[in-house]
Amino acid sequence: MVHPAQGQMVQDLAAAGELGAPPSRYVLREKDRPTEAGAVQAAQRELAAIPTIDVSRLAESGDVVDDEAAKLRSALQSWGLFAVTGHGMPEPFLDEILAATREFFHLPPEEKEKYSNVVVADDVDGADGGERFQPEGYGIDRVDTDEQILDWCDRLYLQVQPEEERRLEFWPEHPPALRGLLEEYTRRSEQVFRRVLAATARALGFEEEFFADKVGERVAAYARFTYYPPCPRPELVYGLKPHTDNSVLTVLLLDKHVGGLQLLKDGRWLDIPVLTNELLVVAGDEIEIMSNGVFMAPVHRVVTSERERMSVVMFYQPEPHKELAPSEELVGEERPALYKKLKAKAFGDGFWDAFAAGERTIDFLKVKVEHQQQQPETAAAVSTSA
Numbered sequence: 158m159v160h161p162a163q164g165q166m167v168q169d170l171a172a173a174g175e176l177g178a179p180p181s182r183y184v185l186r187e188k189d190r191p192t193e194a195g196a197v198q199a200a201q202r203e204l205a206a207i208p209t210i211d212v213s214r215l216a217e218s219g220d221v222v223d224d225e226a227a228k229l230r231s232a233l234q235s236w237g238l239f240a241v242t243g244h245g246m247p248e249p250f251l252d253e254i255l256a257a258t259r260e261f262f263h264l265p266p267e268e269k270e271k272y273s274n275v276v277v278a279d280d281v282d283g284a285d286g287g288e289r290f291q292p293e294g295y296g297i298d299r300v301d302t303d304e305q306i307l308d309w310c311d312r313l314y315l316q317v318q319p320e321e322e323r324r325l326e327f328w329p330e331h332p333p334a335l336r337g338l339l340e341e342y343t344r345r346s347e348q349v350f351r352r353v354l355a356a357t358a359r360a361l362g363f364e365e366e367f368f369a370d371k372v373g374e375r376v377a378a379y380a381r382f383t384y385y386p387p388c389p390r391p392e393l394v395y396g397l398k399p400h401t402d403n404s405v406l407t408v409l410l411l412d413k414h415v416g417g418l419q420l421l422k423d424g425r426w427l428d429i430p431v432l433t434n435e436l437l438v439v440a441g442d443e444i445e446i447m448s449n450g451v452f453m454a455p456v457h458r459v460v461t462s463e464r465e466r467m468s469v470v471m472f473y474q475p476e477p478h479k480e481l482a483p484s485e486e487l488v489g490e491e492r493p494a495l496y497k498k499l500k501a502k503a504f505g506d507g508f509w510d511a512f513a514a515g516e517r518t519i520d521f522l523k524v525k526v527e528h529q530q531q532q533p534e535t536a537a538a539v540s541t542s543a
């Protein structure tokens with residue numbers, strides 16, 4: 158069964174024009190509005206002074222890499238994200254990806270719908286050939302209930318790795334350059350991911366392979382192309398609701414002209430600056446669990462504006478059968494395990510339910526361990542996962 162709201166693309170709504178205000182399905186409760194929690198007006202907004210890491214230096218040896226790894230540790234601990242230089246991708250290449258993304262979303266609806274994330278249900282359970290939502294493809298995020306407040310964005314979501322898992326029927330043929338660009342970007346973005354992951358291990362005093370072994374060689378990588386149409390009343394809606402990422406690390410290529418990504422830091426929403434030739438790396442839920450909370454996945458959201466905006470985001474997740482758990486080396490008497498063990502796949506599957514419900518997966522799946530010493534009021538302390 159597919160919720161009736163599933164078929165309404167935001168872009169088509171926005172294009173219909175004469176839209177005085179967004180339909181009520183998108184309008185946030187007053188307490189959640191970006192103006193309440195953090196101003197949408199440029200003059201009232203505060204820019205996040207995010208750190209920058211040069212990933213080419215992470216590959217060097219000796220003191221240079223140790224310096225950069227120390228910087229990385231501090232960036233992850235105080236921000237949970239950082240801008241990336243030295244990624245080796247020329248600016249025209251990144252521009253081409255964003256241009257192809259824009260071109261795709263500007264195709265006529267019937268062309269994009271060839272890749273729809275609403276598919277005819279398989280007949281396995283004697284289903285009647287009705288429709289079914291699945292995450293891959295083009296459309297809006299999953300709608301579960303009538304009450305759910307919808308985000309002001311459309312997206313194209315594709316598994317890009319491992320290669321054998323690609324479902325090319327969802328990969329757009331237009332614009333013709335998009336597939337090739339995505340293949341190339343997949344290769345290059347993985348290098349950034351691998352390098353940062355190795356440095357993250359070093360930053361904690363471990364061997365470079367420490368986290369890489371835990372996530373496996375055949376990581377699952379998903380590309381999310383998000384299109385935020387112009388919005389007539391940006392102060393009423395979210396482009397993307399507050400969330401943390403379902404990833405070990407996320408690599409983001411952001412719109413070069415229009416900002417909108419915001420980070421929750423010390424109770425305030427700060428604007429991530431518009432980046433030009435830099436990428437952004439964000440710590441996700443899985444590194445939070447594996448690092449036993451030494452690194453925390455930052456809560457972030459997107460606010461809209463009267464201008465369209467795009468992003469191309471790569472989520473890196475452990476091989477599905479891998480166990481997701483606090484690393485034993487980071488668990489001790491001083492710091493008990495803060496998260497329970499579960500399979501990477503169970504966590505990944507839970508993400509979509511949590512996201513539709515507007516919750517963090519870690520909370521939705523009750524992955525946190527309640528420790529007596531931290532919460533004396535909690536009678537039933539759960540034992541550590543070790």
Ligand SMILES: O=C(O)CCC(=O)C(=O)O
Pocket residue numbers: 381383397402409411417418457458459467468470
């Ligand atoms: O569009 C953006 O700037 C960020 C998107 C994001 O946070 C996500 O796709 O998880």
Ligand SMILES: [Fe+2]
Pocket residue numbers: 400401402457
């Ligand atoms: Fe995100």
